[in-house]
Amino acid sequence: MSGATVAEMAEAPPDATRIAAEARDRVRFEEEALALSDQVFRVARHLAGSREEAEDLVQETYARAFRSWRSYQPGTNLRAWLLRILTNLNIDRGRRKQRAPQTTPLEANDYYLYDKLAESDGAATDEERVVERLSQDDIVTALAAVPHDFRDVIVLVDLGDFSYQDAASILDIPIGTVMSRLHRGRRILKRELADSVLEDVS
Amino acid sequence: MTQANQDPCAHCEEMMQPYLDHILTEAERVEAEYHLDECDWCRRRYRFEESLRVYVRQAVNEPMSASLKQKLAALRIPLN
Numbered sequence: 001m002s003g004a005t006v007a008e009m010a011e012a013p014p015d016a017t018r019i020a021a022e023a024r025d026r027v028r029f030e031e032e033a034l035a036l037s038d039q040v041f042r043v044a045r046h047l048a049g050s051r052e053e054a055e056d057l058v059q060e061t062y063a064r065a066f067r068s069w070r071s072y073q074p075g076t077n078l079r080a081w082l083l084r085i086l087t088n089l090n091i092d093r094g095r096r097k098q099r100a101p102q103t104t105p106l107e108a109n110d111y112y113l114y115d116k117l118a119e120s121d122g123a124a125t126d127e128e129r130v131v132e133r134l135s136q137d138d139i140v141t142a143l144a145a146v147p148h149d150f151r152d153v154i155v156l157v158d159l160g161d162f163s164y165q166d167a168a169s170i171l172d173i174p175i176g177t178v179m180s181r182l183h184r185g186r187r188i189l190k191r192e193l194a195d196s197v198l199e200d201v202s
Numbered sequence: 203m204t205q206a207n208q209d210p211c212a213h214c215e216e217m218m219q220p221y222l223d224h225i226l227t228e229a230e231r232v233e234a235e236y237h238l239d240e241c242d243w244c245r246r247r248y249r250f251e252e253s254l255r256v257y258v259r260q261a262v263n264e265p266m267s268a269s270l271k272q273k274l275a276a277l278r279i280p281l282n
Binding site for chain 2: 158
């Protein structure tokens with residue numbers, strides 16, 4: 001460090017000190033947020049309908065986060081804070097588009113998918129093998145077919161490892177709603193998977 | 203409907219998700235495990251569900267592109 005003497009620094013106007021401290025906080029915030037971007041994208045990818053939409057959404061989220069970093073409380077869950085921005089943006093843009101009334105989703109019982117897979121296989125019913133009959137495409141497509149309300153919860157809890165409480169505050173819904181949507185959503189997902197497998201066969 | 207006159211496998215199916223999420227009460231967990239100990243049919247389906255959860259997580263994991271990472275870094279507000 002050159003230039004400023006100790007005496008000069010001590011005399012620096014309080015404003016300058018405050019600005020310097022704030023800049024430091026902001027840089028730290030930005031770095032912490034960027035370090036989470038892989039995890040944010042992984043979740044965003046399936047909250048959004050496509051990879052392209054997810055990329056847009058993540059960019060918008062970070063742009064907004066960098067602008068409103070002061071409203072983040074240090075020490076709280078930054079990943080959840082970012083996801084809250086992201087889900088709000090996603091709801092604003094995505095759901096306005098699809099105004100079509102949501103038809104009641106069909107869910108099957110919890111054992112339904114296994115029964116369908118085992119039945120169409122016959123011999124091999126080893127549980128770990130049976131699951132491998134689902135392709136990556138089947139799974140990505142089936143997840144995208146789950147209605148938003150249910151998919152959001154599955155994605156946050158099962159893929160993003162958020163607690164029920166975090167998911168509730170990110171989506172601004174009661175924790176009981178998170179649990180019931182998770183439960184039903186997984187059944188809908190399995191129903192979608194079973195349907196995709198039956199289509200492959202026919 | 204009371205549990206007593208419900209098909210035990212149907213009841214076990216109802217308990218599967220909360221069992222795997224570890225949110226059953228102690229008494230319910232004991233009850234589920236008691237049934238699973240003697241019912242291979244349900245046990246297979248529980249094991250399948252566990253494998254499915256792991257498998258789905260892996261299948262949907264798409265890494266972020268390097269270009270998006272760069273774009274995000276470029277959104278930082280420059281110091282002046």
